[in-house]
Amino acid sequence: MITQSAWRITFFLSPWVRCIPAGNIWDEWKPVLSLAKAGEADTNKEAKKPPVFILGNHTSFLDTVLATTVFPWQVLWRCRTYMDNALFKLPILATICRSIGHFPVYFTSSENGVFKVDAEKMEGVERAVDDHLSNGGWLCFFPEGQVNKEPDKILPLRYGGIKKALKFNAVLVSFISQGNTKVWPRKASVGGFPGTVRYSVKALAPEGVNSLIAQLRTDCSDEERDMPDHELLSRWLRDQMQQQYDDLASVEVARAKAA
Numbered sequence: 001m002i003t004q005s006a007w008r009i010t011f012f013l014s015p016w017v018r019c020i021p022a023g024n025i026w027d028e029w030k031p032v033l034s035l036a037k038a039g040e041a042d043t044n045k046e047a048k049k050p051p052v053f054i055l056g057n058h059t060s061f062l063d064t065v066l067a068t069t070v071f072p073w074q075v076l077w078r079c080r081t082y083m084d085n086a087l088f089k090l091p092i093l094a095t096i097c098r099s100i101g102h103f104p105v106y107f108t109s110s111e112n113g114v115f116k117v118d119a120e121k122m123e124g125v126e127r128a129v130d131d132h133l134s135n136g137g138w139l140c141f142f143p144e145g146q147v148n149k150e151p152d153k154i155l156p157l158r159y160g161g162i163k164k165a166l167k168f169n170a171v172l173v174s175f176i177s178q179g180n181t182k183v184w185p186r187k188a189s190v191g192g193f194p195g196t197v198r199y200s201v202k203a204l205a206p207e208g209v210n211s212l213i214a215q216l217r218t219d220c221s222d223e224e225r226d227m228p229d230h231e232l233l234s235r236w237l238r239d240q241m242q243q244q245y246d247d248l249a250s251v252e253v254a255r256a257k258a259a
Contacts, residue, residue: 016194017197036075062180063177070199139170151178155238171208174237174240178198180197200248
């Protein structure tokens with residue numbers, strides 16, 4: 001919460017950077033916030049509420065900063081994320097992330113697009129993630145798995161987080177932003193350039209992912225019928241995230257034409 005306050009003050013003092021929500025995002029947060037409220041009021045520890053997974057597109061270092069700034073505090077307080085273990089070696093950032101309790105990912109290669117991980121080290125991490133989710137914690141992460149070099153086209157989603165969502169029957173929410181690369185370019189060490197960032201929130205599986213899968217199975221094509229659940233869900237989620245991004249981009253295009 002201290003980190004969120006610091007970033008909110010930073011944006012307030014940086015009027016050349018505009019962060020604009022699309023529509024009434026509070027309507028989309030409602031099922032998530034109701035889960036948070038129910039979790040606080042429920043004294044029956046056996047009646048566990050499903051965790052919430054928040055999926056975002058990844059185009060810039062600003063993505064994480066923006067999410068930290070605009071998430072409702074009830075959401076941010078419960079969220080943890082996966083992050084490259086190399087980031088835990090950076091000064092200041094490493095201390096913040098360890099204090100919050102984020103989870104390291106131990107990649108065995110630094111090559112772009114290579115997602116091989118140290119299976120032995122990740123076993124302990126995944127147990128910690130499961131404990132977090134089983135005890136009322138939530139996850140927010142970038143399912144593309146890397147910073148996207150072509151931000152206008154959502155990359156295929158990695159299956160690890162999708163399988164975890166299926167395991168816990170998670171409630172799924174997408175947080176998509178557009179324009180981040182203008183404010184903080186992908187290769188820039190420090191951001192803060194003038195620009196407008198638009199973002200939106202969409203509840204994709206407010207009743208839990210199992211209910212969503214059942215619906216997708218009734219509507220799927222012959223090709224999709226033979227897909228495992230995680231692959232079918234991954235394709236559908238990517239399409240939804242792409243549409244959400246395109247809607248944001250169209251607003252910016254219309255504004256530029258009007259100007």
